[in-house]
Amino acid sequence: MGSLIDTLQFVYAPQIINGLSIGVAVVLMALGLTIIFGLLDVINMAHGEFYALGAYVGVTLLAMGVNFWLALVLVPLIMAPLGYLTERLFIQRVFHQRDRHMLTLLLTFGLAIVLEDVYKLVFGPQPYSVEMPISGGSEIMGVFFPNYRLFMMAIGTLIIAAVWLVVYKTRLGAMVRAAAFDKNMASSLGVPVSVVYAATFAFGVALAGLAGILLAPIYSVFPTMGKDFILMAFSVVIVGGLGSIKGAVIAGLLLTQIQALSSLYISPSWSDPLVFGIMVAVLMLRPQGLFGRLGHG
Amino acid sequence: MAESTAAVSVVRRVASSQPEEVARNILRRFAYLFVALALLFTVIAYSAGDVFFFRLATEALLFGGLAMGVDLLLGYAGLLSLGHALFFGLGAYVSALVLKNMAPSFWLAMLVTLVVSSAAGLVAGVIAIRARGVYFALITFGLAEVVAKAVFNTQDLGGSDGIMGVPILKISLGFFSVNSNDAGAFFLLVLVLIMALYFGLEAMLRTPFGRMIVAIKANEDRVPFLGFSAQRYKLVIFIVAANVAALSGAIYPVLRGFVSPELLFFHTSGNAVITVILGGIGTLVGPLYGSVILTALKSVVGSFTEHHLIVIGVLFMISVIFFPAGLIGYLKGRIQSRREQSRRIS
Numbered sequence: 001m002g003s004l005i006d007t008l009q010f011v012y013a014p015q016i017i018n019g020l021s022i023g024v025a026v027v028l029m030a031l032g033l034t035i036i037f038g039l040l041d042v043i044n045m046a047h048g049e050f051y052a053l054g055a056y057v058g059v060t061l062l063a064m065g066v067n068f069w070l071a072l073v074l075v076p077l078i079m080a081p082l083g084y085l086t087e088r089l090f091i092q093r094v095f096h097q098r099d100r101h102m103l104t105l106l107l108t109f110g111l112a113i114v115l116e117d118v119y120k121l122v123f124g125p126q127p128y129s130v131e132m133p134i135s136g137g138s139e140i141m142g143v144f145f146p147n148y149r150l151f152m153m154a155i156g157t158l159i160i161a162a163v164w165l166v167v168y169k170t171r172l173g174a175m176v177r178a179a180a181f182d183k184n185m186a187s188s189l190g191v192p193v194s195v196v197y198a199a200t201f202a203f204g205v206a207l208a209g210l211a212g213i214l215l216a217p218i219y220s221v222f223p224t225m226g227k228d229f230i231l232m233a234f235s236v237v238i239v240g241g242l243g244s245i246k247g248a249v250i251a252g253l254l255l256t257q258i259q260a261l262s263s264l265y266i267s268p269s270w271s272d273p274l275v276f277g278i279m280v281a282v283l284m285l286r287p288q289g290l291f292g293r294l295g296h297g
Numbered sequence: 298m299a300e301s302t303a304a305v306s307v308v309r310r311v312a313s314s315q316p317e318e319v320a321r322n323i324l325r326r327f328a329y330l331f332v333a334l335a336l337l338f339t340v341i342a343y344s345a346g347d348v349f350f351f352r353l354a355t356e357a358l359l360f361g362g363l364a365m366g367v368d369l370l371l372g373y374a375g376l377l378s379l380g381h382a383l384f385f386g387l388g389a390y391v392s393a394l395v396l397k398n399m400a401p402s403f404w405l406a407m408l409v410t411l412v413v414s415s416a417a418g419l420v421a422g423v424i425a426i427r428a429r430g431v432y433f434a435l436i437t438f439g440l441a442e443v444v445a446k447a448v449f450n451t452q453d454l455g456g457s458d459g460i461m462g463v464p465i466l467k468i469s470l471g472f473f474s475v476n477s478n479d480a481g482a483f484f485l486l487v488l489v490l491i492m493a494l495y496f497g498l499e500a501m502l503r504t505p506f507g508r509m510i511v512a513i514k515a516n517e518d519r520v521p522f523l524g525f526s527a528q529r530y531k532l533v534i535f536i537v538a539a540n541v542a543a544l545s546g547a548i549y550p551v552l553r554g555f556v557s558p559e560l561l562f563f564h565t566s567g568n569a570v571i572t573v574i575l576g577g578i579g580t581l582v583g584p585l586y587g588s589v590i591l592t593a594l595k596s597v598v599g600s601f602t603e604h605h606l607i608v609i610g611v612l613f614m615i616s617v618i619f620f621p622a623g624l625i626g627y628l629k630g631r632i633q634s635r636r637e638q639s640r641r642i643s
Contacts, residue, residue, distance in 0.1 A: 043431050093618050101431050102377055106574060107617045109567060114610035121604050227563075231442060238435060269450045276443040280424065283436040287428050 011264065013143050019260025020253070021149035021218075024156025027252035028211040029233040031163055031245065032204030038243030039180045039200045041101060042091060045108040047208050047233065048226025049115035054079055054209025055221040056119060059128050068133035068217075075213045076206035083205025086111070087198040095197075112226075119223040127220035152214055159210070160249060167245060176200055180243070231272070232256075235279040241289025251290060319636065321503075323629050328495060328582045335488050343481050351480035353596060354589075355552050358484075358491045361588030362545025363565070364572035365491075365581055366538040369498060371570075372579025373507075374534050375514035376426075377434040380441025381569055384539040386561030387417055388546030390448070393460045393556045403468040403477075403551060410547040411540060418539030419532070426531040429517070438563070445561035459557035463550040477551050487548060491585070494541055498581060501537070510534050542569075571613050577623030586625055 029051060036044050044050075054075050061071040090111065094103040134147045167173040178186040179196045187193045212225075219225065236255050240247025255278065259271045266274070282289065335354075342350050363385045370376040391413045392406040399405065421440055428436045448454050455461070466477040468486065475482045501507050509530050513520055520527040550556045559565065568591065569584075576587020591609065598605040620627050 043435070090614070090618070094621075097621075102371075102434075103617055103621065105377070105431065105434065106570065107614060109570070110610050110614035110617060112610075113567070113606050114614070117604050117606035117610065121607070234435065235439070238439075242431075267450070269446070273443045273446045273450075276439045276446070280436060280439045280443065283428055283432060283439065284424050287432050 010143060012261070014145070015260045015264060016257065017145050017149065017153075019256045021152045021156075022215075022260070023253045023256035024153055024160070025211045025215045026229075026232055026236055026256055027160055027249050028156060028207050028214070029229065030236040030240070030248040030252050031160070032207040033233055034237045034240065034243055034245060034248045035167075035176075036201055036204040037237070038245075039176060040087075040091065040095075040104075040197055042104040042108065042201075043101070044201075044204070045105060045230075046086075046112040046115060047108075047204070048228075048230030049112045049119075050079065050083070050205045050208040050226070051212040051229055052119060052221070052223065052226035053082070053115065054212025055216045055225065056123060056212075057209065058213035058216050059123075059130060059221050062130065068130075072210070072213055076210045079209030080202040080206040083202035084198050086205065087201035091201065092194070092198075116223055116226070123223070125223060127222040129220045130216040132217045148217060152218075155214070159207075163207075164245065232259075232275065235275050238279050238289060239282045241291040244289060244291040247289055247291035316633070320629060320633060321499075323632050324580055324582055324625070325499070327580075327586075327625055327628075328492070328499075331582060331585055332488070332492060339481060339485060348480045351484045352552065353592060355480075355484045355487050356549075357588045357592035358487050358585070359545045359548055359552065360568065360572065360592070361585040362491050362494060363542045364569045364576065364584030364588055365495065365498065366540075366542035366545070367566075367569045368573045368576075368578065368581055368584045369534065369538045369541060371573060372581070373502060373514060374510050374531060375517075376531070376535075377431075377570070378437045378538070378566070379434045379563070379570065380437035380439070380566050381538070381542050382561050382563070382565035383421065383437075383441040383444050384414055384418065384542035385546035385549075385565060385569075386445070386448070386556075386558070387414055388543030389549045389556040389560050390454065390460065391543075392547035393463050393550040396463050396466070396550065397460065401464045401466055403466050406551075407544060407547055410543050414540050414543030415536055417543075418536035421539065422532045422535035426528060426535055438566075441561065441566060442563065445558060445563075448561055449558045455558075457558060459555055459559075460550070461555040463554045463556075465554075466551055468551075483552070487552075490548070491545070494544065495581060495585070498537075498541065502581075506530070506533070571609065574613060574621075574623055575616055577625030577627070577629070578621070580623070580625045580629065583623050583625035587623065590624070 029047065032050075033044060033047050036042055036047075057078055058071050058075050061074055062068065066074065090107055091104055094100055094107060097103055132146075132148050134151055137144050137146045138150065139145075165173075167176060175186070175191045175196055178189070179191055179193050183193050212221075215229075232255070236252045237248055239255060240249070240251030255275055258278070259275055262274055263271045338350075338354060342354075363381060366384065367378055367381045370378050370381075388410045391410045395406040395409045396402075399409075421437075424440065425433060425436050449457055468475045468477060470486075475486050477483050502510070509520070509525060512523075513527050513530060517527050520530075546560065549560065572587040572591050573584050574587075575590060576585065577583025594609060594612070595605055598608050616623065622630060
């Protein structure tokens, strides 16, 4: 019995906490992806590159002498207008054509290629490391946890709660949900649908950027960082249901836990295929995911 | 009797002036032009004693074959595959293993690839065709990633290094044989194989089976009303597209002497999609032109700067926004409308 508790305490608990701290960052990414899909029907293939951009903007701000906490606020504020412009300049151009699913997917895929190479051009291929803004750790139930990871979990939970509040409890959120449910009806009731579209895209991009700067001290910052991370976010969004906020949160925490705990038993390099395998299985058996999409309940 | 032959000839004439028939004839001319240009290139490169450009052009043809498979799904069945590198890489790995471990026979490698990729296409197809639209795109993407990571982690398949040391082959063609070391002759052989694939697919699309594929793209839900199973047809076209990519991939190790897991990565699938969009969706010959353009761009821009992806990405985005029909699709539209005009005048 004692050894079981020891195992729980010293083997599982650290993995669970580490998984949770990565999990909230994944949820932030997935929330952006899923809200953009739920409202605009756009699979944003460049979402990983916006995540990387958030990290790069953060690195630049830090290099200019801005402290980390201010950077954490500034990064989403800088990212949102960029997202707004992206929607207006690119997405809107193909949005009204019949096969807009494909065209927007291809367009954002093209954007991802360009952005990744721009990062290489501007920042070089070498990784940047960001100093931990909170050093040290705390002991909880006899196990040592890095403070920064605990902070990430706290702030991540706050942001997720804020997103939920905005979408489901405010007038703004009601407009977004109305536009997602029936854009013609929403438009005739006075919702400025095209502004809502661009603003939602901007919001999703800002969340991705925030995830980028939050994770920068844990992983280093390099041009292809988005590519490795986006796969996980896609899996989360699909398992949770494309366009579902609840689904993104639950599936995000679930999949990162599976990844964290499975790496105790199998080589970590196999935990990625495991997560994709789950995604493929969900797509096969329940293509709509675990939960319904935005605006539909 | 005479009446009925007259009727038949009238029907034929009507059929041949159908816009679809006209479009097909234009596309076929583009295919002939492609062969003519390739032969012209051969003459010039051969007289210059070149090896490098022959190798590059052969590679362009192989990736053109992969793109043709993607176009078969996207342009005809309306299914966007974001993981078609899975089959290209599968063909490359199977062929490399056969050539290295079984026998250095080109045709044996192709045969084994055909069998393996048909089986893999069946399994992947059963999984993927249940989904539609973006879900199909994402499921193919996920499947390819699972396999790519698995191969990358498997030491028996060379892990991150891939398989090296594929022997140089003597490819028997009945009366004579081609040495895979002879860049010019090997290019011609690959040209013949890829064009055979092209004309084979073109003929297939003219059969009732091919018409059904186009019908599924037009309106999948109505196909069952005609008494056909859309799922079954989609599965078959998926397997055909898998084989087109796998056979192209199977030639890759003969050309380069090695295979690497990069062939399976999303990068390769993504490039194939770019190739199809640039060359012309739903034209089959467009992807071949697209592949040549992309390879040339990479090599020309790549000689000035290592950031050629910016150029390719911007070109791709412009193409999606302003020329969604692609190069051959755009030219086809122009020629078609000009013909229409001249016919109306006469």
